[in-house]
Structures are given as C-alpha cells and as structure tokens.
Amino acid sequence: MSFEKQFGELRRKPQSGVSLSGNFGVLCYNTRPMKVAMLASEVVPFAKTGGLADVAGALPKFLSPLGVEVRVVLPLYRETRKRNLPLRRVIENLEMEWNGEKVPFSVWESREGALGFLVIEREEYFDRDFLYGTPQGDYPDNGERFAFFSKAALESLRYLNFRPDVIHAHDWQSAIALALLKFTYAQDPFFAFTRSLCTIHNLAYQGLFEKEILTRIGLPNSLFNMEELEFFGKVNYLKGGILYSTAVSTVSRRYSLEIQTPEFGHRLDGLLRKRRDRLFGILNGVDYADWNPATDKFIARPFDPTYLDGKKECRKDLLCAFGLDAVKVEAPVIGMVSRLAGQKGFDILCESLDAIFKMGAVLVILGTGEEVFHKALSAARVKFPGSLGLKIAYDESLAHKIYAGSDMFLIPSRYEPCGLTQMYSLRYGTVPVVRATGGLDDTIREYDPARGTGNGFKFQEYKSAALLSSLQKAMAAYQRKERWRQLVQQAMACDFSWEVSAREYVRLYQRLATL
Ligand code: ADP
Numbered sequence: 001m002s003f004e005k006q007f008g009e010l011r012r013k014p015q016s017g018v019s020l021s022g023n024f025g026v027l028c029y030n031t032r033p034m035k036v037a038m039l040a041s042e043v044v045p046f047a048k049t050g051g052l053a054d055v056a057g058a059l060p061k062f063l064s065p066l067g068v069e070v071r072v073v074l075p076l077y078r079e080t081r082k083r084n085l086p087l088r089r090v091i092e093n094l095e096m097e098w099n100g101e102k103v104p105f106s107v108w109e110s111r112e113g114a115l116g117f118l119v120i121e122r123e124e125y126f127d128r129d130f131l132y133g134t135p136q137g138d139y140p141d142n143g144e145r146f147a148f149f150s151k152a153a154l155e156s157l158r159y160l161n162f163r164p165d166v167i168h169a170h171d172w173q174s175a176i177a178l179a180l181l182k183f184t185y186a187q188d189p190f191f192a193f194t195r196s197l198c199t200i201h202n203l204a205y206q207g208l209f210e211k212e213i214l215t216r217i218g219l220p221n222s223l224f225n226m227e228e229l230e231f232f233g234k235v236n237y238l239k240g241g242i243l244y245s246t247a248v249s250t251v252s253r254r255y256s257l258e259i260q261t262p263e264f265g266h267r268l269d270g271l272l273r274k275r276r277d278r279l280f281g282i283l284n285g286v287d288y289a290d291w292n293p294a295t296d297k298f299i300a301r302p303f304d305p306t307y308l309d310g311k312k313e314c315r316k317d318l319l320c321a322f323g324l325d326a327v328k329v330e331a332p333v334i335g336m337v338s339r340l341a342g343q344k345g346f347d348i349l350c351e352s353l354d355a356i357f358k359m360g361a362v363l364v365i366l367g368t369g370e371e372v373f374h375k376a377l378s379a380a381r382v383k384f385p386g387s388l389g390l391k392i393a394y395d396e397s398l399a400h401k402i403y404a405g406s407d408m409f410l411i412p413s414r415y416e417p418c419g420l421t422q423m424y425s426l427r428y429g430t431v432p433v434v435r436a437t438g439g440l441d442d443t444i445r446e447y448d449p450a451r452g453t454g455n456g457f458k459f460q461e462y463k464s465a466a467l468l469s470s471l472q473k474a475m476a477a478y479q480r481k482e483r484w485r486q487l488v489q490q491a492m493a494c495d496f497s498w499e500v501s502a503r504e505y506v507r508l509y510q511r512l513a514t515l
Pocket of ligand 1: 049050051052337339366367395396399419
C-alpha cells in the first residue's frame with residue numbers, strides 16, 4: 001500500500017508540531033535563560049561517523065543566539081584525542097556508582113560563551129580505534145559503554161551545577177539517559193524540574209542488549225517487561241527514550257509519519273503511534289559556515305551562483321583525484337558520499353551500474369561501512385575502469401570535493417530520516433537525484449523542464465528501473481546547457497539554514513514545560 005494511502009487521513013488531521021511564529025529576541029524561561037543539556041555520541045568537530053555529528057555540532061551554535069544556554073555532552077574517543085582540540089579539564093576523577101563499584105571518570109570542556117562542550121573521559125570504554133565497532137561488527141560492550149556515558153553525563157551536569165530545563169537526548173546511545181533519569185534519579189531534587197526530548201536520527205539503530213544489562217547499568221530488573229524496556233527478548237535503549245521522554249522528535253516531518261508505519265517502524269511503530277500526540281518532526285539544517293563553495297578550503301577553486309567557472313575547476317580536480325582525467329566534458333559526473341549500509345540503496349545501485357555507464361555517465365563514490373558493500377563496489381570498479389571511481393574511506397576533504405565537483409548527486413536510499421548530503425550538494429550546485437523518502441522527499445522538488453521549477457529529481461519505487469528512469473530525466477536535462485545552468489543556480493539558492501530549525505527546537509523546548 002502506498003504511503004499516501006496509508007497516511008492520507010493522518011496527514012489531513014492537524015499534526016502535533018511547532019509553529020514558527022513569535023518573537024525571537026533573547027529567549028527566557030521563567031525570566032532566566034533556558035538551559036539545555038544535549039547528549040550525543042558524536043559531535044562535530046570532536047568525532048563523526050555520520051549526520052548525527054553534524055547536527056549535534058551545529059544546532060547548539062544556533063541555539064545560543066536565541067538565548068539558550070547549552071551544554072553538549074559526548075564521550076572522549078581516541079579520534080577526539082587525535083584532533084588536538086582546545087580542551088581543559090573541569091572534572092578530575094569524579095567517582096560514580098557503577099556496576100556495584102565506585103568508578104572514576106574525568107570531564108574536559110571546550111567553551112564558547114553560553115555554549116559549552118563537555119567531553120567524558122573513561123579510557124576503558126572510549127579510547128578505541130572506532131566509535132561503535134569495527135567493520136566486522138559492533139563492540140560487544142556497547143550497552144555498558146553508552147549507559148556509562150549517559151550516567152556520567154547526568155553526574156557531570158549535577159557536579160558542575162548546570163541544572164537543565166531540558167535534557168535533549170539523541171539516538172539510542174543517549175536515550176538510555178532518560179530511563180536513568182526516570183528511575184535512578186527519580187528522587188534527585190537536582191533534576192526535579194527537568195523535561196526531556198528524545199530525537200531519533202535513525203530508528204533502525206535501537207541499541208539492543210541482553211536482559212542482564214539492566215542490573216549492570218543500575219536499572220531495576222522489573223523493567224524487563226513489554227510495557228517498559230523489553231523488546232522481543234532484549235533490552236531496547238531507544239524504546240526507553242521514546243517511553244520516558246516528555247516528547248519525541250525525528251529529523252524530518254515525513255519521517256515522523258513514516259516511522260508510525262510497519263514498513264518504516266522497525267517494530268516500534270505501535271509505540272510511536274501511541275505517542276503520536278508527542279511526536280514531532282523538525283528538519284535538520286545546514287551549517288553554511290562549513291558548507292559553502294565560496295569559502296570552502298577543501299575545494300580546488302571557490303565558486304558561487306554568479307561564478308560557476310570555479311565549479312568546472314572543481315570537476316577537473318575531482319576527476320583527477322579519482323584517476324579519471326580522461327573523462328570528456330559532456331559526460332555527467334555523478335557523485336555519492338555515504339555510509340556503506342543497507343539503508344543507503346547500494347543494492348539497487350549495483351544492479352543499475354551497467355545501464356548508468358551505458359548512458360555515458362561517470363560515477364564517483366566515497367564511502368565506508370559494511371564489508372559486503374566494500375566487496376561489491378570494489379568488484380564493480382574492476383569491471384568498469386574509467387567509469388567508476390571508488391574510495392573506501394572516511395575522508396572529509398574528498399567529501400567536499402565530491403559535493404563541489406560533481407554534476408549530480410545520487411541518493412537511492414531505502415529510507416532516509418533526513419539526509420544532509422542532498423542539502424550540501426544543493427548548495428554546491430550539484431543536482432540531487434534521490435529516492436522520495438523521509439527528508440529526501442521533504443527537501444527535493446521534482447524539476448519540471450517545461451516550467452523550469454524544482455531543485456532535483458526523485459523516484460518513488462525502490463527499484464533499479466525507477467532509479468534509472470530518474471537518472472535518465474536528469475541526463476536529458478543536463479544536455480540542455482542553459483536550462484541546466486538555471487537549475488544549478490536554483491539549487492544553490494535553496495536555503496536550509498539552521499536558523500529556522502533552531503527556532504522550531506526552541507518552541508518545542510518551551511512547549512515541553514506544558515506537556
Ligand atoms: P547518515 O547520518 O545516515 O550517515 P546523513 O546524510 O544524515 O546520513 O549524513 C552523512 C554525513 O556524513 C554527511 O556530512 C556526509 O558528508 C558524511 N559522510 C558520510 N560518509 C562519509 C565518508 N566516507 N567520508 C566523509 N564524509 C562522509
């Protein structure tokens with residue numbers, strides 16, 4: 001059944017949501033600045049594997065000018081240590097009750113006015129090569145690692161006397177903090193007036209662990225029942241965030257509706273439907289200070305909508321980086337920057353490669369993730385030399401070169417909660433071709449060649465044929481140079497700045513006090 005058919009009715013009903021009206025001078029909460037503690041397992045510039053880090057790094061910067069005092073709490077990973085960021089120790093060896101013992105941890109801070117980042121140090125848990133696991137799989141003690149982080153975050157806030165009006169927990173790694181808040185800290189007067197928001201960046205990742213984890217992290221065993229934290233025989237951290245938060249949000253409006261269906265609900269759709277009066281969708285924004293082709297330090301030549309020659313230089317530089325120097329000017333370059341995960345559509349992409357190259361396009365892919373896709377794409381590169389450029393790595397600089405130097409940007413995701421890469425590529429004049437799901441559907445409007453409206457191309461069905469037909473339309477548009485130039489300029493003019501979304505978050509934070 002189509003999404004529209006399933007949700008036609010739901011969509012017509014007034015959605016719980018936040019309005020954008022109102023006067024946003026300095027925001028006060030009971031005559032003092034509102035205090036928000038944000039808990040996230042990855043934050044730019046400290047550590048990043050995906051979009052969560054971009055959001056947790058950027059959103060706080062845009063909340064500060066609205067009068068919100070923010071502390072962002074994250075773990076101190078090996079990767080963070082390597083980045084040599086200016087951090088000073090604000091807590092040394094604070095002891096915390098953990099698994100029947102007193103266990104110490106330290107906290108480092110980076111401060112910019114009303115915005116502070118608190119980085120939790122515990123080597124045993126976080127001084128490792130990766131954030132969550134190796135390419136072979138997750139670290140087996142992730143349940144303990146992130147519950148420790150969550151509890152240490154709450155302890156740090158209390159120690160530093162930062163009494164939050166709102167705890168804003170992101171994804172399963174921090175969602176468990178809201179279970180701890182409800183049970184372990186139930187009698188703690190420090191958090192007596194604290195409300196909470198749990199933001200789901202990707203419902204597929206829920207943090208599932210064995211029953212025994214409850215005792216280890218200090219939660220009562222009695223929570224192991226279907227009404228509470230049990231989920232098909234496991235403990236589900238994200239379910240805790242959904243159950244025990246004051247409200248739940250997701251990163252696009254469309255995704256907030258999709259996750260209430262069995263198709264996208266990852267078996268939590270029933271619970272989300274129950275909480276739908278407290279479920280909101282706020283689109284992620286873009287930090288245009290970091291993502292701007294006119295000032296980007298990673299690209300060969302800066303450019304803007306009035307000077308697109310710079311983009312041509314970036315294209316040459318990109319092809320050179322992938323050893324594809326021989327590619328002709330007429331061949332459209334399609335870029336992809338992505339985690340290599342089942343969600344991202346690499347199965348239908350692999351089925352489509354033959355046809356894509358027959359159309360005369362060139363494809364450059366930067367990604368890392370699951371081994372099965374490493375292998376499939378590496379084999380494809382051998383099969384299509386001169387047409388497929390591939391780098392299996394995490395490479396910030398090359399990512400920027402791809403956004404800047406490609407003509408089109410392909411995102412064939414099976415589902416996509418928000419998606420940032422289509423918004424980045426728009427700003428770099430790289431026209432997105434996307435599957436119409438989640439935030440991709442909310443941000444991309446189909447290009448209409450007759451009227452010249454729209455900012456990209458999108459397809460509905462999760463099938464190779466649909467992907468190819470959409471790419472075909474994009475290729476046809478690409479041949480009409482003057483029209484294409486207009487489309488590129490239109491794409492660059494799209495504005496997804498954080499200012500708008502940050503205001504929506506503030507409205508929601510304020511509303512939590514009334515829920
Ligand atoms: P997700 O969070 O599901 O991975 P998003 O589109 O929300 O997807 O965010 C992806 C972010 O990660 C973007 O900033 C993108 O540029 C970055 N990214 C993904 N893969 C890589 C990579 N291999 N190298 C550099 N950056 C990457």
